[in-house]
Each structure stands twice: as C-alpha cells, then as structure tokens.
Amino acid sequence: MELLKNLISYHDAKNIVFNNLDKLINSKYKTISVLNSLNKISFEDIKAPTDLPMFNKSAMDGYAIIAEDTFGASENNPIILNLVEGDEISSEECIKVCTGMPIPKGANAVVMKEYCNEEDNFLEVRWSSYPNENISRIGEDIKKGETILKKGETINPYHIALLLSLGIKDIKVMDLKIGLISTGDELIDIEDLKDIQQLKNQHKIVNSNTPMLSALINETGLTPNIYKLVKDNEEEIKNILLNALNENDIIFTTGGTSVGDRDYTIKVINDLCSMELHGVQIRPGKPFGFAKYKTNEGEEKLIFILSGYPVAGAVQFELFFRNYFKPRKYLYLPLNRNIASTLGRTDILRLKFVETNNNNKKSAVEPLKITGSGVLSSIAKADCYTIIGENIEGYEKGEVIKVYIL
Amino acid sequence: MELLKNLISYHDAKNIVFNNLDKLINSKYKTISVLNSLNKISFEDIKAPTDLPMFNKSAMDGYAIIAEDTFGASENNPIILNLVEGDEISSEECIKVCTGMPIPKGANAVVMKEYCNEEDNFLEVRWSSYPNENISRIGEDIKKGETILKKGETINPYHIALLLSLGIKDIKVMDLKIGLISTGDELIDIEDLKDIQQLKNQHKIVNSNTPMLSALINETGLTPNIYKLVKDNEEEIKNILLNALNENDIIFTTGGTSVGDRDYTIKVINDLCSMELHGVQIRPGKPFGFAKYKTNEGEEKLIFILSGYPVAGAVQFELFFRNYFKPRKYLYLPLNRNIASTLGRTDILRLKFVETNNNNKKSAVEPLKITGSGVLSSIAKADCYTIIGENIEGYEKGEVIKVYIL
Structure with missing residues (x-):
C-alpha cells in the first residue's frame, strides 16, 4: 500500500475498522463476578430470571x-x-x-x-x-423476562444492584488483550526523567501517549498491556511488535506513523501486516493507520496506528475505538459562534457548554480555541465535541448541531 | 433529636452536609504517581512549571x-x-x-x-x-504559570498526559477512608445465595446496596472499606459501627434508617453520635440522616445514613456526596411532557434525552416513568436528572429546565 497517498473518508475508515472489530470480538469474553463488573462491557443480553419483587x-x-x-x-x-x-x-x-x-x-x-x-x-x-x-407488588420493579442489560452496554452501579437483586452472580464481559507500544527517539518515560531542564537540554519530550492511552482504554472498560518505550530503530520495533502481536488481540502504536525518514513503525507494520488503511480525511488525526496481522495459527490481530501528537492520537482513539465499544451520548444544541470547516475533510471540533441568558436560560455550545493537534489543554477542558462532515463548509451562529458528550 | 419529625429542606440539608465535608477534607490527601491518578480528585491547584513546548x-x-x-x-x-x-x-x-x-x-x-x-x-x-x-512555538500548548488542574477537579486521561508532558510525576489527591455498613435481617449477601428460590421461600432480598454504593464511591474516585452485613441487632450494629468509625473518616449506613421497631441503625447512631439532621423534604430519599461522631482524640467522623431502598439510597448519595466531590455537568433543555411536583418538597426526577423532529432536530428531555423508590430499572436507564425546587408545582411541556447529566 502506498502510505498516506490515498486518504479515505472518515465514513469509509470507520466502516473498515468497525467491520474488523465485529469479527474480532466474536469470542472475546470472560466470565467475572458481578461484584467486579463496574464499567465493564457486557458480552450478553441479560433478561430478568424472575419478577422483582418476587412477592407482594x-x-x-x-x-x-x-x-x-x-x-x-x-x-x-x-x-x-x-x-x-x-x-x-x-x-x-x-x-x-x-x-x-x-x-x-x-x-x-x-x-x-x-x-x-x-x-x-x-x-x-x-x-x-x-x-x-x-x-x-410482584414484578413492580422488574418483570420476569424483561431485558435489564444489553450486550455491548457498559455496566453501571445501578446495573450491579439490579443484577444482584435478581440473584445473578456472574456475568460475561468483553475481554480483549490490548498492547500499547510507543516509539520515538525524542521520548523519555516519566520514570527516567530527572528534572524539567533535562527536557530542554536534550530536546526530549515526556512519553505522555502511553499513559494517556492506557487511561482511555481503562475508561472503556478494558485493560492494556504496556510495552517499554521503543527507539526509532527498525529491528527493535519489529521485535517488540511481533512479541506484542503474539500476546494480544489488538495493538496500539503511537508515533512513527507518518512517512518521514524516522517513521519506522509504519514501515515495519507495512512489511509484516496487511495495511487496511493509512491516512484519513479528518482533522486532527489524518495519519491514522489500521492493519491486520495473521498469526501462523491463522488468528487475526488488529493494529491501530496512532499519531504521536497526543490530541491527534486521542481523537483517533475516540473515533475508531472508544465509539465502537462505548459510544458517547449526543445532543442537538445551538452554536453561539460561527464555525468554518473545509470541504472534503471531516473536522472534529471540541466545544464547551455555555448558557445564553436572554429572558430564559438556554444551553448552547461554543468551540474551544481551535489550534494545532498538539494542544492538549483544550481537550482536557472540553465538554463535548462535534463531527463536521466532509460536505459541510461550516455552521452559522444559532444553527443546531449534534454534539457528543464527553 | 426527634427522628423524622423535623424534616428540613433540601437546601438546608445540603448546607449542613457540605459544611461538614469542607471541615473534614481539610487534611485528607495522599501523594500518588500521576500514572495512577485516573479519576482521582486533585487536592491541589497545579500550575505549569514551564512553557510547553519548551523550545520552538x-x-x-x-x-x-x-x-x-x-x-x-x-x-x-x-x-x-x-x-x-x-x-x-x-x-x-x-x-x-x-x-x-x-x-x-x-x-x-x-x-x-x-x-x-x-x-x-x-x-x-x-x-x-x-x-x-x-x-x-514556545508556550503554544501551555504557558508557564497557567493553571492546568484545579483543586477538586477529577483527573482525566488528558490531564494525565498534560501533567506528564510538564514533567510532573506525583500529585496530591483526595484520600478519604470510607466505611460501608448495610443492615437488615431480610438481606442476604450474593456470596451466600444458593438460588433464586431461596429468596422467595425465605422472603430474603439480596444485599445490592453495599455493592451499588461501593461502585458509586469508586466512580467518585474514592475507595470504600466494606463491612460484613449486619443483622437487625442493636448490640451487633453498635459494635460494628464503633469499629468502623475508628477505622474510617466517613461511614455510610444503609437500611434501618426509618423509625420502625427494627430500625436499630438510626437508634444506635442517635445514641452514639450527634445527629445533625434526620429527614429531608426530598423525594425520593426522605429518610436521609447525617450525624457526627467525636472520637476520644477529638477527631470528627461523619455518618451518612442512607435508605435501604436502592433508588432512595442512590439519590441521597448523589445529592449529598457525589455532588460535593464530583458535581455533574448540567444543561438547560426543554421538556417534552408536563410534569407535576408537590409544593414544599424537592423532587428528583430522572429523565432521558429525546429528539424532537419538526424541521430540524432538537434535543429535549422526557421523564422516565415516575414510580416508587424501589424502581432501580429506571435509574439505570436515565440520561440525566432534574431537581424540582420546593416552590415549584411542576413544569409545562416546552419549558426549559436544568438537567444534570449522568
């Protein structure tokens, strides 16, 4: 595949990734105690085995x-x-x-x-x-046969109470082994950092991608395996990648995803795997890649190739992973500013909730300062985001847009 | 204090509880690695110690x-x-x-x-x-001295990335020891349940309160100590309560909170502690109690006395604990139904997001079926809730109300 040459649309990229996830997760579950199931993703529909209350x-x-x-x-x-x-x-x-x-x-x-x-x-x-x-009265809270939890739903504290009330002890939850690999000579792990001056003097950057992704994966109800930081060295990247592919169902790599001289990650993946896509018409997050690897036993593994820029990586994670497992709730709210976008590209814009206060309070959304993909501080403050389709040139103040709640 | 005789307003109850929490949490923190800080509550304002990037x-x-x-x-x-x-x-x-x-x-x-x-x-x-x-450019992402995390804020994956990028390894987070005690002869722990018929035959109910509260406390970024289920026996309740008060900063009790013959919990607490309030003009959740206990060393401990009904207990937790540590985001959205309320009482109503679709999509909120405080299934499905003040008789369809996002 020619890398970053054939950018595809957000829609097509999402379909490719989600179809592959559909196939992969088919048999990936484990049975755990309901007591330990908070925030996990249910792998089964659960119907009430009895009325609740069971007697008047x-x-x-x-x-x-x-x-x-x-x-x-x-x-x-x-x-x-x-x-x-x-x-x-x-x-x-x-x-x-x-x-x-x-x-x-x-x-x-x-x-x-x-x-x-x-x-x-x-x-x-x-x-x-x-x-x-x-x-x-019998069945007043729950009727026998009623669905109380659907496959794919995230288990909250109230589900736990419901399941236990119905005498349900164990539950099948999604179980995916996920490996995290970050690459880059410019990176240093926080454990190895002596002081801030070291960053300036050695032109280093703290590896924030691995911990951020680890936290994002935890929020999705899954647990990552973290691999040690890899230098921009083709052989080293290849070894750690093969090892990680062996031990996991899904790999996330960050960094080395462009086509620069030091972008060995993408080169190694392109050599070892079937590259399903590289480059998506989104902003931020364009250099997203997605590949499949077949083991000797014929098992398929998936590789999410994320940008080294934290915000780009976070957006790629949100669109192509989080939204599959734990889609955000959304609302339609009016904009309190004009926003511009570019035709032919899907823009992901972070916003905050604001109050308009004419006679009665109403909610609206306002874009956070739009800046480069490195600007993490904006994403940490966002209340929601919107996805501006490739056919849309922008919105005017007052227009109602769909926003996803963070 | 005469129990459940002098119901106070939601506003007054909240002030009593929050003022006591203000005093208690004064020195309750621990320093942990930023790598382990996901979802914890920051105990300090953090200002950027350097520009980011540190060089062009x-x-x-x-x-x-x-x-x-x-x-x-x-x-x-x-x-x-x-x-x-x-x-x-x-x-x-x-x-x-x-x-x-x-x-x-x-x-x-x-x-x-x-x-x-x-x-x-x-x-x-x-x-x-x-x-x-x-x-x-230098300082493009973060300017030196900029506040990147405030005391009281919950740490998200992007904060983790920001803190690490700035070379910050450790952070002070809220650290409260919280004990959970459930009481009730009718309760059985899930571990001790043989099958569902046992519930019907012995008129038992699975203890769902302790696991639900444990999950809710975990979501708040804190970790509970769970005590074994206590029978409706005054001596037993007294012993376990004194033990728990000794080992924790805050105790939650559930069950035995009314003034029935078996309501030993409230009796024991009333004997041992200073009862700050018992009974609030809210629905659900009326029999909420709040007490203070002074140790021999003069240390003050707080006791949250929750209903045995899971929904009432969940609402009491939400209003008097969760909202202190991790307030919900809110929005102003129109109602798509009339709702009635009762003067002199604060109603907590669970709602879901709906779309109105005339010419353009807009978001509105719709109440979930309003039922008894036992109806857990409704709370598990709610997207948000509203607090209907004691001076409000209800709202008409189309009115914009303030909703808190779950």
Missing part, C-alpha cells in the same frame, strides 16, 4: 389491612381493627408488618404506623387507605 | 527555512535553497528537520518535505511559506 411486600412499616375496612377513616373519625398474628387476615383484622415483609393473605394495603395507635389487641386507624397502598 | 520545534517532517526566501514559490515556479547542516541558517539556506526537532537559529518556518525535492546540497521548494508555518 410492604413498602412501609405499618399494618397490613383490607383497604375497604378503612374507607372514611380520618384524624377525627378513626376506625378500630382487630390486631392479629399469623399470615392471613379476614374482614376488620390487621397484622403488623415491617418494610420488606410479605403481605399476609387477605390484605390489600398497608397503613403507615404514623396513622395508627396500637392498644392491646386493637388498632386505631386514622387514615383512609386505598387498595395496593404501600404495597410493592 | 518543527511540527512536520521537512526543512527549516526563512519564509521570506520562498515568497512566490509554487509548483510551476520552484525556488532553490542551499541545504546545510548544523543548528543555524542564513539567507537562502535550509536544514532538514523531523517532527519535534528544535528549529535552527535564523529559521522561521518549516516547509513540508512533500513540497520539496532534495538534490545533493540543494533543495527545490515548490511552496510559498509564511513565517511560523509548521512551527510549534
């Missing part, structure tokens, strides 16, 4: 009654019921219940104890109950 | 030139420069540079190698450069 139960501390017995009761006109024990009541009887207890047979409501006076074997009730009042 | 550097692979030398150059009208080596150029000279390399003295632009032909000691340039083209 009291939602309050009070007395199980027959609602009709209390009709007309009030502060000034209390009625008297017989207080009994057991698990069944008849007309004009009641049984004391605590929150969560099953409703005795015959009863159809619970009157809160605040509205009652208990005396010996009698109960004075100063409240007119209605049928089902203060009863959590 | 090339943003491209190409040739460092004097822009003025190339004025008028084009595909049909190339100009010729002398290709030299070293770290300085004069008029009509150029030096080859790779991305990230320092700009030689005298040069003021980099022309991309795509627009050049290198021949022996000469360079043919087919591009008219402008000053500073393809140069990342």
Whole structure:
C-alpha cells in the first residue's frame, strides 16, 4: 500500500475498522463476578430470571389491612381493627408488618404506623387507605423476562444492584488483550526523567501517549498491556511488535506513523501486516493507520496506528475505538459562534457548554480555541465535541448541531 | 433529636452536609504517581512549571527555512535553497528537520518535505511559506504559570498526559477512608445465595446496596472499606459501627434508617453520635440522616445514613456526596411532557434525552416513568436528572429546565 497517498473518508475508515472489530470480538469474553463488573462491557443480553419483587411486600412499616375496612377513616373519625398474628387476615383484622415483609393473605394495603395507635389487641386507624397502598407488588420493579442489560452496554452501579437483586452472580464481559507500544527517539518515560531542564537540554519530550492511552482504554472498560518505550530503530520495533502481536488481540502504536525518514513503525507494520488503511480525511488525526496481522495459527490481530501528537492520537482513539465499544451520548444544541470547516475533510471540533441568558436560560455550545493537534489543554477542558462532515463548509451562529458528550 | 419529625429542606440539608465535608477534607490527601491518578480528585491547584513546548520545534517532517526566501514559490515556479547542516541558517539556506526537532537559529518556518525535492546540497521548494508555518512555538500548548488542574477537579486521561508532558510525576489527591455498613435481617449477601428460590421461600432480598454504593464511591474516585452485613441487632450494629468509625473518616449506613421497631441503625447512631439532621423534604430519599461522631482524640467522623431502598439510597448519595466531590455537568433543555411536583418538597426526577423532529432536530428531555423508590430499572436507564425546587408545582411541556447529566 502506498502510505498516506490515498486518504479515505472518515465514513469509509470507520466502516473498515468497525467491520474488523465485529469479527474480532466474536469470542472475546470472560466470565467475572458481578461484584467486579463496574464499567465493564457486557458480552450478553441479560433478561430478568424472575419478577422483582418476587412477592407482594410492604413498602412501609405499618399494618397490613383490607383497604375497604378503612374507607372514611380520618384524624377525627378513626376506625378500630382487630390486631392479629399469623399470615392471613379476614374482614376488620390487621397484622403488623415491617418494610420488606410479605403481605399476609387477605390484605390489600398497608397503613403507615404514623396513622395508627396500637392498644392491646386493637388498632386505631386514622387514615383512609386505598387498595395496593404501600404495597410493592410482584414484578413492580422488574418483570420476569424483561431485558435489564444489553450486550455491548457498559455496566453501571445501578446495573450491579439490579443484577444482584435478581440473584445473578456472574456475568460475561468483553475481554480483549490490548498492547500499547510507543516509539520515538525524542521520548523519555516519566520514570527516567530527572528534572524539567533535562527536557530542554536534550530536546526530549515526556512519553505522555502511553499513559494517556492506557487511561482511555481503562475508561472503556478494558485493560492494556504496556510495552517499554521503543527507539526509532527498525529491528527493535519489529521485535517488540511481533512479541506484542503474539500476546494480544489488538495493538496500539503511537508515533512513527507518518512517512518521514524516522517513521519506522509504519514501515515495519507495512512489511509484516496487511495495511487496511493509512491516512484519513479528518482533522486532527489524518495519519491514522489500521492493519491486520495473521498469526501462523491463522488468528487475526488488529493494529491501530496512532499519531504521536497526543490530541491527534486521542481523537483517533475516540473515533475508531472508544465509539465502537462505548459510544458517547449526543445532543442537538445551538452554536453561539460561527464555525468554518473545509470541504472534503471531516473536522472534529471540541466545544464547551455555555448558557445564553436572554429572558430564559438556554444551553448552547461554543468551540474551544481551535489550534494545532498538539494542544492538549483544550481537550482536557472540553465538554463535548462535534463531527463536521466532509460536505459541510461550516455552521452559522444559532444553527443546531449534534454534539457528543464527553 | 426527634427522628423524622423535623424534616428540613433540601437546601438546608445540603448546607449542613457540605459544611461538614469542607471541615473534614481539610487534611485528607495522599501523594500518588500521576500514572495512577485516573479519576482521582486533585487536592491541589497545579500550575505549569514551564512553557510547553519548551523550545520552538518543527511540527512536520521537512526543512527549516526563512519564509521570506520562498515568497512566490509554487509548483510551476520552484525556488532553490542551499541545504546545510548544523543548528543555524542564513539567507537562502535550509536544514532538514523531523517532527519535534528544535528549529535552527535564523529559521522561521518549516516547509513540508512533500513540497520539496532534495538534490545533493540543494533543495527545490515548490511552496510559498509564511513565517511560523509548521512551527510549534514556545508556550503554544501551555504557558508557564497557567493553571492546568484545579483543586477538586477529577483527573482525566488528558490531564494525565498534560501533567506528564510538564514533567510532573506525583500529585496530591483526595484520600478519604470510607466505611460501608448495610443492615437488615431480610438481606442476604450474593456470596451466600444458593438460588433464586431461596429468596422467595425465605422472603430474603439480596444485599445490592453495599455493592451499588461501593461502585458509586469508586466512580467518585474514592475507595470504600466494606463491612460484613449486619443483622437487625442493636448490640451487633453498635459494635460494628464503633469499629468502623475508628477505622474510617466517613461511614455510610444503609437500611434501618426509618423509625420502625427494627430500625436499630438510626437508634444506635442517635445514641452514639450527634445527629445533625434526620429527614429531608426530598423525594425520593426522605429518610436521609447525617450525624457526627467525636472520637476520644477529638477527631470528627461523619455518618451518612442512607435508605435501604436502592433508588432512595442512590439519590441521597448523589445529592449529598457525589455532588460535593464530583458535581455533574448540567444543561438547560426543554421538556417534552408536563410534569407535576408537590409544593414544599424537592423532587428528583430522572429523565432521558429525546429528539424532537419538526424541521430540524432538537434535543429535549422526557421523564422516565415516575414510580416508587424501589424502581432501580429506571435509574439505570436515565440520561440525566432534574431537581424540582420546593416552590415549584411542576413544569409545562416546552419549558426549559436544568438537567444534570449522568
């Protein structure tokens, strides 16, 4: 493949990557305890194996009654019921219940104890109950068979509570082995840095890509294997790449992705693998590459070739990986500035939420200062981003655009 | 304090809790490696100790030139420069540079190698450069002294990259010891559950509160200590509570928070501690309690007394804890339904994002089915929530409301 010569559209690039991910993840799961499943991606649809509650139960501390017995009761006109024990009541009887207890047979409501006076074997009730009042009914929270978690969904704290409530102990979650490789003679790992002056004197840059990507992958509910920083040396890159391909399902490389004299990463990948694409009409993030590698056993591995520029790399990660596994929620909001874009190129623009305050507050979005792909500080402050299609020359102030919430 | 008799407003409750948190967290931090700081809460303002880039550097692979030398150059009208080596150029000279390399003295632009032909000691340039083209200038990404992270902010992957780029290895983050105690005879831990029928036969409920709260606390960037499930037994509750107070800064209890016969938790806390509030005019979440405990050494510990109902407990956690440490982003969006509320009470309503599609797409919010505080499935599906103040009777369709993004 001729590198960076045939730039393809964002749409086509996304299709190539996502189709390959579809194939890869087919059998990549592990079963873990629900207790450890926070932020993981479910690998199965889960349907409720039972109604919840499983029986009618009291939602309050009070007395199980027959609602009709209390009709007309009030502060000034209390009625008297017989207080009994057991698990069944008849007309004009009641049984004391605590929150969560099953409703005795015959009863159809619970009157809160605040509205009652208990005396010996009698109960004075100063409240007119209605049928089902203060009863959590079978299936009220979840109906048997209802889907409570879909394959591909990220598991949140409420899902954990739901799954456990239904007696579900274990869950299949996405399990991908992901290797991270950063290359570049100009890079230095933070552990090896003595002081800031070292950066200036030796013209070095701290390797921020590996830790950033590691954090981004963690946020996606997956865990990366981090390989040691590689110099711009073809042999060294080849060895570490082959090793990483052997140990992982997916590799991310950063740096050496252009076609400069020192861009060995792309050269090595091009030699070893089938390059599926190199160069996408997006900004930032143009020199994105994507390749496939077939092991001797016929297993396919995927390689995401990211820019060494952190913002470009972050955008490439967002568009081609994060959005597959954990798509962002989006909204349509008005712009409070004009923005320009270039025909034939998809622009990814970071924005923040702002309030317009004429008579009533309304939300709008405002672009963060648009600058080079190195400008990390802007991405750290963004609330959302928008993807400006290749056929769009820009938007005018007031136009409503689709934004993805970060 | 008379329990659940003097319900206070959401506003007052929040002030009491947040003021106490302000005092407590004063000295609660630890220093950790930036590499491990994802999702933690920064305990310090961090200002950039240096400009970034620290020196003018090339943003491209190409040739460092004097822009003025190339004025008028084009595909049909190339100009010729002398290709030299070293770290300085004069008029009509150029030096080859790779991305990230320092700009030689005298040069003021980099022309991309795509627009050049290198021949022996000469360079043919087919591009008219402008000053500073393809140069990342000192301080372009970050200016020395600029605040890059504020105390209280949650550290995201981009912050990690920024901090490391600036040579910052360690960071002070919030460090609170948090104990979780759940009580209730009706509860069973998931580990002890044999099968679902056991729940029905023994009228048991799986303890979902502890794992849910544990996950919520993890999402807040803190780590809980989980205590074993406690029966409704006053002595047992007292022992475990005293033990937990000794080992933690903050305790969360769930269950036993009302004033029923089995509500020993609140009784024990009321005996041992100074009860700051019990009962808030909110729905769901009314029986929220908050107490202070003073150790023999004079240290103050805080106790958050949450409902046993998972949704009520989740809302109480959100309003009185999560919002302190990690406030949600909010937006003003129109409602696509009428909603009713009750005067004198603050309602917390879960909503989802919807699209209205007349001529142009717009975003609106729609309430999820409003049901009892036990209905966890609704909270798991919510995109956002709104807080309906105690003076508001409801909203009409089309009104713009403030929503907090989940």
